[in-house]
Amino acid sequence: MNLKSDLAIRARGLRKVFNRKVAVRSLTLDVSRGEVFGFLGPNGAGKSTSVKMFLGLVFPTSGEAEILGHRTGDVATRGKVGFLPEQFRFYDWLTATELLKLHGRLYGMSRAKLKQRVPDLLDMVGLTPHREKQLRDFSKGMLQRIGLAQALLNEPDLIFLDEPTSGLDPVGRRLVRDIIKAQRDRGATVLLNSHLLGEVEITCDRVAFIKDGEVVETRQLRSALEEQTTVSIRAVNITAEAMTGLSQWAPSFRSEGERLTLSLSSTAQLPEIVRYLVAKGADVYEVTPQKISLEERFLQIVGSDGGL
């Protein structure tokens, strides 16, 4: 196994210009295998276009990307990929069972395999009672469910879910969450596009904030060690010398009376700082890492214009 194939998605300076409008400016991203990765960003940030470039639906203007170690657009690789488009639409004259069978055949699955797989999937997404119903009679939530089943037919190594919970009620959302978890446990990589921050916070290992087609920031969600954090320290008797010495961890900090506010690159530095302050004779009363919620960070990045 070469090093590159440890990555499920690798993008370098991916750019897409439609006519004259820049949809994705320059996307550089690594997603490891087995990760549940969230793509966050305001409407029009280029999330869907990026996903379409990974899938080979849209051709990049410049830059390059690989999925599962192969250049995007590679036909054989698509056999290991599942995709739920943002607005799942399909031939609405097919029944739920027929739709899954058709997609299975496009995946090159045998009839015998499908005979066993299709009922399992229908059961998983809770559509078994509606298996012989035509899709034109499906509600938005039901379409979302059948779309999800369709994306999992081939037991993919990499799954793209574009707004999978947008048409779903709380029960449906729970279902999607459970399915994502099951896929993670199976070892699959999931890329989730969503602006439902709560969903992302619960399901994802890591997120990237996208704005104007660029990754502004990536953030680990499952780790105890926050990658970036702001710490508030309440302490007295800090000497001027001790104060200056703090710049080795935080190049800039604010001091107001007893309260110091530092920006750190990792919470791993905290114990070190406390030891340092104590050694310099300061009396430390309180050290509080300020956890910034996903929503706060999202709003900081998107700005007050709401991305419109």
Add this chain to the structure above:
Amino acid sequence: MGIWTMALVTFREAARKKMLWMALAAGGAFLMLFGTGLHFQAKSFTARGMNPVLRREIAFTMLTMGLYAVDMLAVLMTILTSVDTISGEIASGTIQAVATKPVPRWQLLLGKWFGFVGMLTTYIAIMVGGVNAIAYVIAGVTARHVVSGLLLMWMESVVLLSVTFALATYFSTMTSGVIALGLHGLAFLGGWIEQFGAVTQTQSAVNVGVVASLLMPSEALWRRAAFEMQSPLTNALRGSPFSTLSVPSIGMVFYAALYLTIALAVAIRRFSQRDL
């Protein structure tokens, strides 16, 4: 495999959406009308004791007229049923879940194409066969070279199908439909200009017609088909309104084959390279 799956689903769509059945029902109504007309005509000729040679010629003209109507129905059917399949699925996003499967795009397009070819072949065979069967039963005449005529009409439909596919990979459904019908209209008008040019022996008018046929060879194929199917007498006299005074050459048939191949190649190339 991918081609076969797509061809099958395309054919099934036509059946499930009642498109195919409606077309066949309308075709059936047309055949009934044709048969009724021919029946009364034949009855009145027999009553008047008309010259059998003339009677036969009139029956032949009626048959050609019926085939001409079938040809027009086939042209409309070809364009109207196929125009939305590619551009419509791109616009609605339906194509996205399909085009991300491990099937090359050229196979998706060719599969759809074969599905439509299958459907149109069925339609044209039933209609041409039906008109001939009715003419034979009622008036005792059949087209002279039914098979070559049928093949030429089929080819006309396939030319239009391929052009419609090529257009739909560039334009929206509405625009593609307007252009495809417009091109056929141009060929149709060019054909008549060519006929009148031949009658009045105006070479430049004939040339206009030939140029129109080069731009869109659909109507020329029909005129060749009519020539193949008409009675030898009509062809010799060249007097009937549906006869062909200036007959497109076999060269034009080969040109049409090349034309449809290029149209299909353009469709495949564009569909493989465009954003979906």
